[in-house]
Amino acid sequence: MKYAALTGISPSVIAELKSGKPRTLELNSAHNIITLTGTAPGDCIFMTSITEEDLSPGDPGIMVDLLALDISMRRVEVVNPVFYEERERMSARIKVRFRGVTIARDVEGRKWGEPTRVEIVTPACYRAG
Structure with missing residues (x-):
């Protein structure tokens, strides 16, 4: 079975997720937001600190349960004495809970x-929650 993969996640965030408590993360990487558009709460997601370009079979990661997902556009206004500029920035907020350690196949x-x-690689057992 194929799972959505979030890449380039900080090792410290992955270590904190392993404590088992649900955490909310804000993701700004375009490739991670695109990946999240095909997911829904209740799905299982693979997360790794390896970058998308370097991800290959055998790389370690963790499985998390997606508890909540919110993809939104935010306006950022920049005011200069000469001009007024408006920019948009897309971000995704997700709430996840650790499920287990695994390896990409x-x-x-x-x-x-x-x-x-x-x-x-399907783990033999998951963390009891």
């Missing part, structure tokens, strides 16, 4: 605009 979706998905 197969990786797909390396083209721009495609969600990153991985097949994983």
Whole structure:
């Protein structure tokens, strides 16, 4: 089975998730937001500190349960004495809970605009919650 993969996540965030408490994360990377557009609360997601370009079979990561998902656009206004500029920034806020440690078996979706998905080595047991 293929799972959505969030890449480039800070090792300290992954270590904190392993404590088992649900955490809310804000993601700004375009490739991670694109990947999240194909997910819904209740899905299981693969997370790793490896960057999307370097992710390959055998790389370690964790499985998390997606508890909440909110993808939104925010306006950022820049005011200068000469001009007024308005920018938009998309971000995704997710609430996740640690499920288990795993390894990527197969990786797909390396083209721009495609969600990153991985097949994983199925763990023998998950963390009791």
